[in-house]
Amino acid sequence: MTTDETDGSMADREEINYDPASSRYHVYECPDCDNVVLALGRDEPPMSCHGESMVRVTDPDITVKPPDVKQVLLQAFGLPKAGLDICLCVIGEGPLSANEVAETLGYDRSTVTRYLNKLVDLGLLRRSELNREGGGVVNVYHSIDLERMRRETLIGFYVWAGEAAALIEDANITKQEYLDENPNRELPDIFWEAFPDD
Structure with missing residues (x-):
């Protein structure tokens, strides 16, 4: 998942893959459902799901542009x-x-x-x-x-990241609903143009 960046320096930066072996954060998922969590600076699963420990994600097929603090x-x-x-x-x-x-x-x-x-x-x-x-x-x-600043900025970022994750989930649900309702059609080239603004 990549986005066009307006900042030229960001656009020139190479994409990166999530590397569980060297990362300061870890992504965990439930093996039985779609629950996914992000944990910063932890070696053990941060929580359980369905009474079982969550499993660290080790093989994502996604690249992102590295974040810049600004x-x-x-x-x-x-x-x-x-x-x-x-x-x-x-x-x-x-x-x-x-x-x-x-x-x-x-x-x-x-x-x-x-x-x-x-x-x-x-x-x-x-x-x-x-x-x-x-x-x-x-x-x-x-x-x-x-x-306190560390805590406030980290919580603020997690709130923002949660809202971003909810948007991605909504987009995936909308896409699936479109495909279910139109089984013989492919997604439009520009998917969101098929839906009116709310």
Whole structure:
């Protein structure tokens, strides 16, 4: 399963196969049903299905383009380069106000404020109020605990991956329903054009 990439550097990268022997993650499946799970950093099956341990997948016939961290953050969190730059700036130099981040990176303040608020909503940064010496308060942004960030980003990615897996499953079900209803026809060249938008 491959997709066209808009980023030229990604398009030029070679496809990779899942290699259970050297991977930091493992894919397990139930030998009796279609249940499949992803486990990160584990040597034993993470769960059972039908009362039996799941079996590690060792022979997938699929290649994918290797992920790029910026592309993952963009796809999973809607966080493009500017958002990533802002997040890393606060992690490295915070606590910082929106003005300080904008000055450091040379970004427009409204852009910085928008992404800072998104990063807080995602749980990747936290916001607090700081009393100014001349009076008044200003919002400043801090990095969260690194272990918490690891957890939040991993869970966020798994939620996104789960939604992507559900879309793939829906596509497969729709394809099978089409073939069942049209046993004498092949799939259209562009399959989704055969179905109206919901």
